[in-house]
Amino acid sequence: MSRKGRGRYWFALWLAVFLLVATAVIARQKSALETAARLRRIRETRGTLEASRAELERRIRVATTAEALLPKVARLGLGLPADTAGTILVLDPPEPSR
Numbered sequence: 284m285s286r287k288g289r290g291r292y293w294f295a296l297w298l299a300v301f302l303l304v305a306t307a308v309i310a311r312q313k314s315a316l317e318t319a320a321r322l323r324r325i326r327e328t329r330g331t332l333e334a335s336r337a338e339l340e341r342r343i344r345v346a347t348t349a350e351a352l353l354p355k356v357a358r359l360g361l362g363l364p365a366d367t368a369g370t371i372l373v374l375d376p377p378e379p380s381r
Contacts, residue, residue, distance in 0.1 A: 345351060356363070 353363075
């Protein structure tokens with residue numbers, strides 16, 4: 284085989300290697316961009332859920348105040364307990380499972 288023919292094969296081999304590496308790099312970058320977009324959407328969803336949780340906790344705090352509960356208690360005909368009134372519940376300790 285002539286020297287000129289061997290050069291063509293080397294060139295074709297290196298070109299194939301370059302194309303394979305370039306394809307792998309492009310595929311990796313595409314995957315990274317998709318992952319980054321998915322992470323951004325998840326963070327946005329988390330922010331929305333945290334805001335919703337904060338709003339619900341605020342509503343619970345407002346609904347459990349005396350100002351909110353006293354009118355409901357009065358409508359039911361119940362009276363307010365004295366500050367010293369209370370019941371202590373004693374629970375039996377759970378039996379160990381065998």
